[in-house]
Amino acid sequence: MSVTDDELTALAARLGERLKARGELVSTAESCTGGGIAEAITRIPGSSAWFEAGYVTYSNQQKTTQLEVPAELFPVVGAVSREVVEAMVRGARQRSGARFAVAVSGVAGPDGGSLEKPVGTVWLAWADGAEVQAVRRQFPGDRQAVRRQTVAEALDGLIRLAAGEKAVQG
Secondary structure, three states: OOOOHHHHHHHHHHHHHHHHHHOOOEEEEEOOOOOHHHHHHHOOOOHHHOEEEEEEOOOHHHHHHHHOOOOOHHHHHOOOOHHHHHHHHHHHHHHHOOOEEEEEEEOOOOOOOOOOOOOOEEEEEEEEOOEEEEEEEEOOOOHHHHHHHHHHHHHHHHHHHHOOOOOOOO
């Protein structure tokens, strides 16, 4: 699936409209997207009214230092896991004070995959206050495609939360 810059910008604009109308803030915690979610959000003029902070925590060390992800999780479940993205999203929300947050960690490729977590495996988590939802996705395509699909899914889930819905469908 190919996701264009225009599509990401449109999603970010929709998110901004909803958050601005509610007077709420959002923060991001990113690993495999390297700040791509925050970049899409900050393309939108006036995003400073509803975007609070973005954490790019590529290494496990920074996930622990910046977001308080327990270091003991990594040898047990790995960075690409439900437990880690849930801890990341809680850390981002608590550190920033934003009501809403999203966190992502995945294997974008071209290498780094395994039988259990092949290239394209991404965990996403969303927080609305203390409520956290997480989902595992398997995105097709090359590194750029995996990263763009992750950004789109992250923004889409935030739009749902800002509309008072669940971030994850189904």
